[in-house]
Amino acid sequence: MSLVWHWTVKEWRAQRLLLGGYAAMILATLATVLTIVHLRGSLSSTGGNGAGFVLLFLGITAVGSVLAASATVGSEVVGRDDALWRRLPHGLRAGFAGKLVLQVLLLPALMLVGALAGEIWLVAIGRAAVAPEAVWRELLTFGEPFGYSLLALPWVFAVSFWLPKARLALAAALLLITALGMATIGILKTSPGIERGLQLPPWLWPWLCSSGLVVAAVSCLCGRRGGYHRRSALLGGFATILVMLPPAGWLGFNVYQYWYPDLSRVNLDAIGATADGRFAMVHAVSNHAWPSVLVRVDLRSGEHVPLPFRNAFVDGFDSPLADAQDAVRAGLLTIRGGKSAWLLSIDDLQTHALPTNNGPAPSLPAAVADRWQQASRTASSLRQPDGRAAWFEQSTLCLENPDGSVERVQIPGGPAWPVGHGIVVCPGNEFSGFDLGMRQWTEGRVNQHSRCVASRWFTRAVERQGNAVIPVWREHQVGQTLPRELPQLRNAECLGLAGNAGLWFVRGDAELLLYEPATDTVTTIALPTDRHPDRSCMVADDFTTTSELTTDHRGRQLLHLHWLGKTSTRIVAIDHRTRTCAVVLDADLLTRVLHCEPDGGLVADEDHRFLVRYDAAGVRSQIWPRAR
Amino acid sequence: MNDILDIRGLELAFTRKRPVLQGLDLRLESGKVTVLLGANGAGKSTLLRVLLGLQRPDRGTVRVFGKDPLRHHAMIAERIGYVPDTPDAYPMQTPRRFFAFVAPHYPTWNQELCARLAERLQVPLDLRFSQLSRGQGMKAMLVAALAPEPELLLLDEPFAGLDPLVREEVLQGLITELRDGERTVLCATHELEIAARIADRIAVLHAGRIVRHGALDEVLADQDQPAPRALHELLAEVCA
Secondary structure (H helix, E strand, O other): OHHHHHHHHHHHHHHHHHHHHHHHHHHHHHHHHHHHHHHOOOOOOOOOOOHHHHHHHHHHHHOHHHHHHHHHHHOOOEOOEOHHHHHOOOHHHHHHHHHHHHHHHHHHHHHHHHHHHHHHHHHHOOOOOOOHHHHHHHHHHOHHHHHHHHOHHHHHHHHHOOOHHHOOHHHHHHHHHHHHHHHHHHHHHOOOOHHHHOOOOOOHHHHHHHHHHHHHHHHHHHOOOOOOHHHHHHHHHHHHHHHHHHHHHHHHHHHHHHHOOOOOOOEEEEEEEOOOOOEEEEEEEOOOOOOOEEEEEEOOOOOEEEEOOOOOEEEOOOOOOOOHHHHHHOOEEEEEEOOEEEEEEOOOOEEEEOOOOOOOOOOOOHHHHHHHHHHHHHHOOOEOOOOOEEEEEOOEEEEEOOOOOEEEEEOOOOOEEEOEOEEEEOOOOOOEEEEOOOOEEOOOOOOOOOEEEOOEEEEEEEEEEOOEEEEEEEEEOOOOOOOEEOHHHOOEEEEEEEOOOEEEEEEOOOEEEEEEOOOOEEEEEEOOOOOOOOOOEEEEOOOOOOOOOOEOOOOOEEEEEEEOOOOOEEEEEEEOOOOEEEEEEEEOOOEEEEEEOOOOOEEEEEOOOEEEEEOOOOOEEEEEOOOO | OOEEEEEEEEEEEEEOOEEEEEEEEEEEEOOOEEEEEOOOOOOHHHHHHHHOOOOOOOEEEEEEOOEOOOOOHHHHHOOEEEEOOOOOOOOOOOHHHHHHHHHHHOOOOOHHHHHHHHHHOOOOOOOOHHHOOHHHHHHHHHHHHHOOOOOEEEEEOOOOOOOHHHHHHHHHHHHHHHHHOOOEEEEEEOOHHHHHHHOOEEEEEEOOEEEEEEEHHHHHHOOOOOOOHHHHHHHHHHHO
């Protein structure tokens, strides 16, 4: 240690004039610039208590330690090379350690000098001096960029050994750091959006900092033994590659995870299941900030096939009323990415390019086109009051006639909503309703919350009582300008169609209402929400955007009941014919039914983590991911 | 025989087209003063730098005190004194501070000897090296090389570029010191006069090899060995 201290003192004596000169120049320049700005009045609204200025002085002065890093190495060169410290016994080792100790001591010393200079400057311009605690708090606030900039210190030290007389070491170190940064950015560019999901491990910054010291040690102790700057650069470069392997490995692992996520440990977002219950399509998400992987899961075997589509979103047909879930049910899925679109046949995983707005229009094979057309009909959630099909083909509404012919109605562009036996469109700011039964546009006021049942339109409005917003329902009757109030549905929200002649509503936490317009009667059915009487219950489903609820093998419609603050789900079946509500399944986790099997079983997405099957007796089995 | 230095097949080239040492073999016996003679650029300094572990050879083996100077540098360097061809001390240091700086590196450093030598050679102790003349600087380097009482002394053209008075002063100081101890010396020079005055043995370095090695008269007597004609004539002249 005494020999190291011996070298530290020697370095201090060698560098003190140079460092003093640098520090004086930096501080004088900074003070002059800030004083000019202050005299112009530009600082009056900034700076707060002045701690920021002191931190500025402190930080910029600390940069002097970076200059010392290269100066200590360069000063060893006397005459043609740096022979003295290399030939002295233990000279290299003690010299290296001495230079390091000097830098470690210089950093806080220069920061202190900078802080003092900042305080003096504040007093000189007539402002109050800042308490050290305030500067410390400011340093903690802006500590991150300050800490990052200090990362350069060991690397400047390392690069100093690679250059003759350590000339331009600071620029070369910045070049090296830039090159490493560019390489990192290049790797990140291969995986768009990966940076949003990267969580920097706690060891990374300490590693990058300490690895600079390791490279410096290799460059000095190994490179300078029997060699000069070229050998230091060679061995130092090799050491740099080695020390960069762990961060590169971490980055590479994340890139691999990005492209090939471990599908046994993903969160999933189920799109839907095919009508035959054979396949399900899911978005598998290994990191919520990264694009998901589209995966086809075989619901019988649990096998999965990841599909090569990233940064793509899935869609139904060219219809605002048939979403991706409907498309999957029909065995097809539209995938859009960038300017391209493909049609995926789920059972055989064949893809076909689809026409897009920007590119040439490829033609689908006739069989595929025919299948797509058929599927767009069957997948549509629309239906006419008598059960006949209604679907969209681009912006044309197609209505099947009793004789099998199709009537086409041109629909104005803009958002569209299925509202039972009708649709509501909003081409501009005006809502219009089209009655599928009467095949005509409605009179009167409608909105996306309206419902049409057998050519009768019911519209939701709100009443305000103090801070409370109460939904009310009105019927618009043909030939009448004033709507008819429906007090029996006050404070109720509509769930969807109940068969072909009724509507389901829910009121409060526990009341299910079956409204039959033909008789203007409301039947109240108690929802089985008794499990958690202290909690509010939420009824949830996809029905707000589609006309029909999911139906089970007995034709009953399924509702999902959730309790606020709980993860459990109760699935109940409601039957408008028997006016009953029965519990089908109590699941401990958030569960959404994807498919109802003919034998009474259910396939569900559980907790956005598993695809599970419940048999008719309620016994759970996990389909995917398969247990290892 | 106790060989302090054993070099076999030493090869070193700074570039592919510029080989410096080409299969050099050399052994030094303990307690002898060997002068390494060679023209400028023959590789004398390079050879000394290899012995000090400053230069890594391309091929061959180098053993100083039986050990590799690169792998056992500190152990070997503690036993070697070295005078470079130009002072390599830090310019901001004075000789006094330089001696104080170098001393802790050598367990055998003799402070009394250092002071005595500095006095005898009239080294200005409190002027910085940047302010010293070349001769003064070389004298300070000689003091620093001798103060640890090294077993092996390597001198790299220590008298080159000195004015005659200083040169004589340095030479006398060296000769006196060599006479006092049983020390092995390898002195690289191209000056035959110096060789004649201090050498027990002579090694002639030419074309990257030691072409002659032996006592001065033996070297001159050996007419069969290849040597540059000019050098041969010079050797003869010196011996006469």
